Amino acid sequence: MKNRSAATDWAAYVSQMESVLALELDDARRQEVLVQFSRIAQMAEPLMALPLDPRLEIAGVYRA
Amino acid sequence: MKSCEDLTISQLHHALQNGDVSASEIASATLDNIEKSDPTLNAFTHVTRDRMLCEAAKIDRLRASGATLPPLAAVPYAVKNLLDVAGEVTLAGASLNSSNPLAKHDAWTVSRLTRQGAMLSGMLNMDAYAYGFTTENSHYGVTRNPRDISRIAGGSSGGSAAAVAAGLVHFALGSDTNGSIRVPASLSGILGLKPTFGRISRSGSQPFVASLDHIGPLARCTADLSQVYDAMQGSDPQDAFQADKPNTETFSRLTHGQQGLRTAVLGGYFSTWCDDDAKAAVQLVAKALEAQETVEIPQAELARSAAFLITASEGGNQYLPLLRSIPQQFEPLSRERLLAGAMIPAAWYVQAQRFRHQFQQQVLPLFEHWDILIAPSTPCSATLIGQETIRINDADLPTRASMGMLTQPISFLGLPVVSVPLMTASGLPIGLQLIAPPWREDLCLRAAWALEQQGLVKLLASPVTA
Numbered sequence: 090m091k092n093r094s095a096a097t098d099w100a101a102y103v104s105q106m107e108s109v110l111a112l113e114l115d116d117a118r119r120q121e122v123l124v125q126f127s128r129i130a131q132m133a134e135p136l137m138a139l140p141l142d143p144r145l146e147i148a149g150v151y152r153a
Numbered sequence: 154m155k156s157c158e159d160l161t162i163s164q165l166h167h168a169l170q171n172g173d174v175s176a177s178e179i180a181s182a183t184l185d186n187i188e189k190s191d192p193t194l195n196a197f198t199h200v201t202r203d204r205m206l207c208e209a210a211k212i213d214r215l216r217a218s219g220a221t222l223p224p225l226a227a228v229p230y231a232v233k234n235l236l237d238v239a240g241e242v243t244l245a246g247a248s249l250n251s252s253n254p255l256a257k258h259d260a261w262t263v264s265r266l267t268r269q270g271a272m273l274s275g276m277l278n279m280d281a282y283a284y285g286f287t288t289e290n291s292h293y294g295v296t297r298n299p300r301d302i303s304r305i306a307g308g309s310s311g312g313s314a315a316a317v318a319a320g321l322v323h324f325a326l327g328s329d330t331n332g333s334i335r336v337p338a339s340l341s342g343i344l345g346l347k348p349t350f351g352r353i354s355r356s357g358s359q360p361f362v363a364s365l366d367h368i369g370p371l372a373r374c375t376a377d378l379s380q381v382y383d384a385m386q387g388s389d390p391q392d393a394f395q396a397d398k399p400n401t402e403t404f405s406r407l408t409h410g411q412q413g414l415r416t417a418v419l420g421g422y423f424s425t426w427c428d429d430d431a432k433a434a435v436q437l438v439a440k441a442l443e444a445q446e447t448v449e450i451p452q453a454e455l456a457r458s459a460a461f462l463i464t465a466s467e468g469g470n471q472y473l474p475l476l477r478s479i480p481q482q483f484e485p486l487s488r489e490r491l492l493a494g495a496m497i498p499a500a501w502y503v504q505a506q507r508f509r510h511q512f513q514q515q516v517l518p519l520f521e522h523w524d525i526l527i528a529p530s531t532p533c534s535a536t537l538i539g540q541e542t543i544r545i546n547d548a549d550l551p552t553r554a555s556m557g558m559l560t561q562p563i564s565f566l567g568l569p570v571v572s573v574p575l576m577t578a579s580g581l582p583i584g585l586q587l588i589a590p591p592w593r594e595d596l597c598l599r600a601a602w603a604l605e606q607q608g609l610v611k612l613l614a615s616p617v618t619a
Contacts, residue, residue: 102496103493106496110495110496112477118480122492122493122496124489125492128493129462129493129494132458132461132462133458133501133504135455136455136458136459136501136505137500141508141511146510148364148506148507148509150351150364150394
């Protein structure tokens with residue numbers, strides 16, 4: 090199976106999110122965000138590959 | 154007579170009732186000890202001297218009047234500085250909160266403890282925003298471990314653990330999102346209770362991750378931990394996350410000990426990612442609690458990842474407006490980590506929340522066969538301050554993120570846990586998690602009490618001399 094984290098251009102994603110969230114980062118901070126985001130993406134990969142029952146709901150606790 | 158810090162809460166209550174000591178004397182001794190030790194430890198961010206003396210005078214007047222004293226009368230305690238204390242600023246470990254308005258009211262738990270007669274000595278240091286396991290805080294300094302001041306006390310409730318371990322207070326309140334009570338309890342050699350998710354009110358505390366935050370106590374012995382926990386229970390209509398469950402009184406059940414408890418050791422992920430000292434401690438406790446079997450929780454590593462994602466996403470969102478407006482005021486050790494979390498795609502977050510449900514459905518049936526599951530609280534004992542990595546299972550892991558790797562899957566499930574300290578061959582303590590089914594805090598407290606009776610868990614304060 091293709092390694093998604095390695096194949097995905099997280100630098101482009103972080104740059105896009107920087108714009109979406111109206112952030113102003115210098116190069117050093119952008120680089121550190123990329124390091125942190127890549128670590129999160131690595132953890133997300135096996136979780137996103139896990140098939141879940143279509144009827145499985147979130148474990149939320151909201152009560153009206 | 155022993156000094157007050159060497160007495161249990163019950164013994165202190167007895168001494169107070171007999172007139173052997175007054176509340177004002179206890180308060181003054183506590184404040185003197187903090188003044189002597191805290192410059193070395195850096196456990197406190199603020200000492201509430203006037204409030205403590207005022208609370209002490211009130212208790213002394215009550216006793217003089219012949220009235221019945223409340224159960225925690227004149228017991229010194231302190232709280233992690235993310236719980237509101239009326240008239241003080243709630244920092245949550247972050248200097249960007251230092252100019253916030255003063256809290257108008259006590260947090261629900263603080264108010265509850267005040268009504269029970271406990272005396273508040275101050276507010277305690279922590280990792281910024283409760284995002285960390287080491288209490289190395291760039292703005293408020295590192296909190297040092299009373300057992301060895303060259304080492305971390307753990308975090309994020311590091312000030313809470315250090316103040317209790319040093320004997321400065323009988324108990325402290327902390328919060329636990331991914332292990333922030335159990336990790337510092339483990340590294341500082343004391344007990345910590347993370348109650349069931351939704352058990353104790355969080356009203357009046359600075360939120361970090363609403364889906365995972367818990368409030369709980371840390372203490373030096375099971376009886377004290379149990380008494381404080383019992384005093385903290387109660388219904389708070391203001392807390393929408395609190396579950397509608399009856400209180401479960403634990404103190405009167407402690408002497409049932411391990412009688413009838415079916416205990417097993419957690420293997421797999423939990424026995425892989427720890428060092429030999431932790432493994433030896435698990436063996437000792439397993440023998441003492443007559444655990445015959447090892448069981449595995451499948452997908453524990455995925456649970457850790459899911460807890461990590463939920464934490465990063467909710468924590469990042471919590472601080473996003475301030476990350477935009479005043480980034481320069483953030484803790485440098487966690488600023489970009491928070492920002493990366495705020496960028497997580499919704500699909501990842503929702504998948505983590507759905508997996509939480511599935512994981513719960515997989516794990517809860519284990520409790521049809523077992524009452525207590527044993528696992529290390531931390532992969533190893535306290536590391537040196539500033540130590541960037543720990544070597545576990547032939548891998549170098551980042552210290553700040555990895556100290557909670559064995560606690561994260563358990564709080565993700567919301568299960569109640571007592572972390573009990575054992576001494577290792579290296580001379581440093583390490584904690585073991587005694588994990589019980591939901592709403593059965595009484596079971597893990599009974600197991601902890603049984604270990605104390607067998608002499609495996611010892612009540613030791615580590616006074617610090619500057």
